[in-house]
Amino acid sequence: xxxxxxxxxxxxxxxxxxxxxxxxxxxxxxxxxxxxxxxxxxxxxxxxxxxxxxxxxxxxxxxxxxxxxxxxxxxxxxxxxxxxxxxxxxxxxxxxxxxxxxxxxxxxxxxxxxxxxxxxxxxxxxxxxxxxxxxxxxxxxxxxxxxxxxxxxxxxxxxxxxxxxxxxxxxxxxxxxxxxxxxxxxxxxxxxxxxxxxxxxxxxxxxxxxxxxxxxxxxxxxxxxxxxxxxxxxxxxxxxxxxxxxxxxxxxxxxxxxxxxxxxxxxxxxxxxxxxxxxxxxxxxxxxxxxxxxxxxxxxx
Numbered sequence: 001x002x003x004x005x006x007x008x009x010x011x012x013x014x015x016x017x018x019x020x021x022x023x024x025x026x027x028x029x030x031x032x033x034x035x036x037x038x039x040x041x042x043x044x045x046x047x048x049x050x051x052x053x054x055x056x057x058x059x060x061x062x063x064x065x066x067x068x069x070x071x072x073x074x075x076x077x078x079x080x081x082x083x084x085x086x087x088x089x090x091x092x093x094x095x096x097x098x099x100x101x102x103x104x105x106x107x108x109x110x111x112x113x114x115x116x117x118x119x120x121x122x123x124x125x126x127x128x129x130x131x132x133x134x135x136x137x138x139x140x141x142x143x144x145x146x147x148x149x150x151x152x153x154x155x156x157x158x159x160x161x162x163x164x165x166x167x168x169x170x171x172x173x174x175x176x177x178x179x180x181x182x183x184x185x186x187x188x189x190x191x192x193x194x195x196x197x198x199x200x201x202x203x204x205x206x207x208x209x210x211x212x213x214x215x216x217x218x219x220x221x222x223x224x225x226x227x228x229x230x231x232x233x234x235x236x237x238x239x240x241x242x243x244x245x246x247x248x249x250x251x252x253x254x255x256x257x258x259x260x261x262x263x264x265x266x267x268x269x270x271x272x273x274x275x276x277x278x279x280x281x282x283x284x285x286x287x288x289x290x291x292x293x294x295x296x297x298x299x300x301x
Contacts, residue, residue: 082135
């Protein structure tokens, strides 16, 4: 628990030792409500951003691909985003770089209505994701391959955020949806079931990164440095799911990014020509480590 809380505290508080008298406004956004959003909520609620001289009010952008566009377009400074959409944009030459990571697994479940018992029952049915090119889209591919199905066997529908996807499943518009805990747990309490858990199935394929533009990072090096779950059983389920996902080190996983590029290369040959190192900048995290920031944080918790 201590390790997770430490990560939650650090999360997006990659502000280093900024101690300015006036707060620096930082536009930060995330693409989904899950346990990986906890560091943002926690840091804002506890005033950690302000402690490091930052004025941060996390904003929600529906879908990783849209959030990536916001970073590239300059309307967002730092995004807590999926590795897949961020890497996909970098492959196409966009000004985006991964500066940290908080989830080195792909913690999605294919949640289906109770009548779906296997692959045969899923054929011809609809599966909800957030946006094409998002982490939910990639997770759907892993789930379908595990079931021996292709995208042609089902209807993959981009419906936006978890609330919309869950509503579509509950109303019967789709037979399944790609979700994370605690949403998965909530759906299970309503009679739906997990058909495929992608978390371990996808190996070390990473999910959540911190991404920004190289332009912003270069100009603002000093500035780049809770879930409201009321039901205790859901919170416990979410914790148990994510304690296996949070890494000990916030540096992006280069092997994991290699897996992302390999997956992207299935549809885009350009991805096969990039190296993981080409899309990562850990200078801020390296500086914090040298300053003893993480060591002090561990001692205090």
